[in-house]
Amino acid sequence: MKKLFTTALFSLFVLLCFAQQEQQYTQFMYNKLGLNAGYAGSRDAACITAIIRNQWMGLKGAPQTQMLSFNMPLLNKRVGVGLNLTRNTIGISQRITVDGLYAYRIRLGQGILALGIQASIRHLKNNYNDSDLVSITPSSADGSIPIGEQSKYVPNFGAGLYYTSDNFYVGFSAPRLIKNNIDFNDIGGIIGKEVQHYFFMAGVLFELSDNVDLQPQVLFKYADNSPFDADVNLSLIFSDKYTGGLTYRTGGSSVTGFGESLDLMVAAQVSPDILFGLSYDITLSDIKTYSNGSVEAVLRFCLGHSEGEEIINPRFF
Secondary structure, three states: OHHHHHHHHHHHHHHHHOOOOOOOOOOHHHOHHHOOHHHOOOOOOEEEEEEEEEOOOOOOOOOEEEEEEEEEEEOOOOEEEEEEEEEEEEOOEEEEEEEEEEEEEEEEOOEEEEEEEEEEEEEEEEEOOOOOOOOOOOHHHOOOOOOOEEEEEEEEEEEEEEEEOOOEEEEEEEOOOOOOEOOOOOOOOOOOEOOOEEEEEEEEOEEOOOOEEEEEEEEEEEEOOOOOEEEEEEEEEEOOOEEEEEEEEOOOOOOOOOOOEEEEEEEEEOOOOEEEEEEEEEEOOHHHHOOOOEEEEEEEEEEOOOOOOOOOOOOOO
């Protein structure tokens, strides 16, 4: 029964990949470059960010994501450039994505509006020799099941807008606009395509006291032919260094109606240059019976600002 469930679950994963194909991040506020090209160069320094995410722990073949990104301002901060390298695995499938990002920054009112574009290349691979695949009869006896590994490259491009001021930010993006054929079928017809994803993010900062700030943030996500999804976060920031937050993620099963997850977050600005964050997702959907939740860690290192110069508002920039 366990093998049967695993096979059925992987089938569900495949179906989901035709809708919401982009990986999700609980700590999206520290990974805006992975969602919006307009964010490139928004900080006063060159920054490197590393993210590791294990989703639905305890479930073999569940999604795992590793990401490394870099961005910096240029030309007196009028231009920003960035680079993302992302690896995502689920079941027998692996996807490696490289994004190059460019943003032009314009002073607008009390803040800065950035117009961003990005180009990407993806390497897709399915390994049909994976020992975890279960079949009643040998896969070699079924001509519809490939043997060995299949892979292909697909290019794409996207765009994003990002506006930020001293106490709030807002952004809208579509990272991949081309509906590429991502199917490995060589017989004829197209089963799988990349679908367009749209992200809207916003956050605001309220000063409660000299040492405590309140920070509500939202991330709305929509993909073609997929239900609307949202992350709603509320965080408290202490002494501009330590953050504790709670996120509610909508979605999940339409039967239970409780949403996808409730996410706990902590982060520390351990030095002017280094931020470390950790989150744990408490699964609310039906899959909670088979998993131990999801965990995500983020490490950000910024360098290159002048000695004695503070990075203004590190939570948004």
